[in-house]
Amino acid sequence: MISCGIDAGSRTIKAILLRDGKTIGKAIRVAGLELEQDIAAAMDEAVAAAGISRKDITALAATGSGREAVQGAKLKPTTIGAAARGIHFLFPDVRMLIDVGAEEGRAIQCERGKATNFVINEKCAAGAGTFIESMSRTLEIAVNDFGPMALKSTNLVPMNAQCAVFAESEVVSLIHTRTAKEDIARAICDAMAGRIGSMSRRISVTPPIALAGGVARNKGFVRSLENDLKVELLIPPDPEFVCAIGVALMAGEEK
Structure with missing residues (x-):
């Protein structure tokens, strides 16, 4: 059986194909004005990467703010539920997931693939990926260079x-x-780590803790958050795809 999970976020669309729990194809695209077309394009890229055709997909589910635009998806859970399911598949012992995306950060307490509590920081960009993008432009450096540059710092500079x-x-x-x-x-x-850490402590920091979302690729932020929480974080190989993996698994289980 091949299941497809779509995470239609506000900034990017992630599509992943699983066969018996193993990834056979995935794709990520920037979300534009024509959301349905972008979703279809992401699916086509994942299908091409897997070397299959769309008719081979036996189950489809979607999550994210744009999930209603995913045609053919009968199951459309929240990103909280999808993230909890996905991180349990990747790290079965995880008790908390911190997911920092482009527009918001959230902390989710997990138990056996289910979300038992959560908190979201959605009112200020200073706790989301767009903050680093904005600061990269101000510093006139590439976003991908931001984390490695932060790791080279030798002086602690407070930011109020x-x-x-x-x-x-x-x-x-x-x-x-x-x-x-x-x-x-x-x-x-x-x-940024201070804001995310403060948010997470509102529902109690419970190790083991995993970090997901595109910001998890920023090693400078990872170090800062580990220092703030005083724990070592687990990072998935493809941190942007945790919700997509979760919803693909849910699609297969529903089928």
Whole structure:
């Protein structure tokens, strides 16, 4: 049986194909104005990567803010439920998942693939991936270089702003005082980790803890969050696909 999971997020669309629990194809695309077309394109890319045709897919489910646009998906769970199912498949012993996407961060307490409690930070960009994207532009560096640059920092620079707008002004001030970009990048990671850590503690930090979402690829942020939480985080091989994996598994189980 081949099941397909679609995570139609606000910024990207993830599609994954599982055969007997193993990934045979996956794709990620930027979500544009024509959401249904972008979803179809992501599915086609995953199908091509798997070397199959769409008719070979026996189960389809979708999650994410754009899940209603996924045609043919009868099962459309929330991202909270999909994330809990996906991380349990990848790390069966995980008790908490911290998922930091483009627009929001969330912490989910998990038990046997089910979400038992959760909290979401969706009111401020300073706790989401767009914050790092914005700060990368301010520092005039590539997003992919942000994490490695933060790891090179040798000085701790405090950042007081708790809002993305004010943080940008603070970064500009640090640039004008000739603060090293490495130290500024670390300060940004520390500030963001502080917000995510504070959010997570609202429902109690319970190891083992996994980190998912695109920001999990930022090693500078990972270090900052580990320091804030005082734990070593588990990182999936493809952290952006945790929800897609979860919903693909749910599709297969529903079938």
